[in-house]
Amino acid sequence: MFNTIKLFYGENQSQFGVLRLPESEKPSAVIVIIHGGFWQAKFNLEENNPIAEDLTQKGYATWNIEYRRLGEIGGGWTGTFNDVINAINHLTNIKETYHLDLSNVIIIGHSAGGHLALWLAARTVHKSLDYMFNELVVPIQKVISLAGVTDLKKMWQIHEAKGLKSPVSELMGGTPNEVPERYNIASPIELLPINVKQILVHGEEDKHVPPELSENYYLKVIEQNKHVNLVTLPDTEHFKIIEPTSRAWESVIDTL
Structure with a gap:
């Protein structure tokens, strides 16, 4: 059993998170969970409830965060980005009340949430961008990208090639040709090392976010002699990776 608390980190209806606490007398390590859905308002944090519950049952405090998304006032550039920063920073406000250990924070993001998770990890070294975004004050020790959108330009190109209107350009407020500087500071692959x-x-059968995005990102990190693990899962599609009863999710747990 565990406690579940909905807490707001801002005044907007989408600026909240759901904190789940394990039964423990010691301060709990925290896993922040960021949902996907290509940053669109029709998708929300409820898709991550099953994995949040599973992780909490395994002894972690989980902070499943919501944020302003495309279709909401303030969603997109730069509100979505600042929301995920503010959501994580809010942990400093509640750590004493809920006995949280912020010394080893892990972020897990799925799909578009994987993009935001990797981007947040990059914030720890790209302090020069604080003039545009809020400062991230909580140290991040590990980030786990589940079928993450590691390359915004590439994802936009994939959508364009299929004749689809890409939510990437809606998030960024323009195409890579129109606002290239935004892509350079918001796309994880551009922010390495x-x-x-x-x-x-990443699942090998992913039709929503092709596994080549994770593979290309991995190769670039390796070239820079930085630490990264790539786990490719055969016979695994986009959403199987966040099903707690699946073998794919067991592989995620192994990375913890």
Whole structure:
């Protein structure tokens, strides 16, 4: 059993998180969970409830965060980005009340949440960008990207090639040709190297975010002699990776 508490980190209806606490007398290590859905308002944090519950049952405090998304006032550039920073920073405000150990914070992000998780990890070294975004004050020790959008330009190109209207350009407020500087400071692959342990998990049958995005990111990190693990899962599609009863999720647990 565990306690579940909904807490707001801002005034907007989407600026909240759900904190789940294990039964423990000691301060709990924290895993921040960021959901996907290509940053669109029709998707929300409830998709990550099953894995949040599973991780809490395993002894972690989980902070499953919501953020302003495309289709909401303030969603997109730069509100979505600042929201995930503020959501994590809020842990400093609640750590004493809920006995949280912030010395070893892990972030798990799925799909578009994987993009935001890797981008947050890059914030620990790219302090020069604080003029545009809020400062991240909570240290991040590890980031786990589950079928993450590691390369915004590449994802936009994939959508364009399929004749789809890409949510990437809506998030960024323009295409890579129109606002190239934004892509350079928001796309994880452009922000390497970073000094945070990174783990990439991707299903080989993923039709939403092709596994080549994680593979290309992995190769670039390796070239820079930085620490990264890539776990590719056969016969695994996009959402199987966040099903607690699946073998794919067992592989994620192994990375912890």
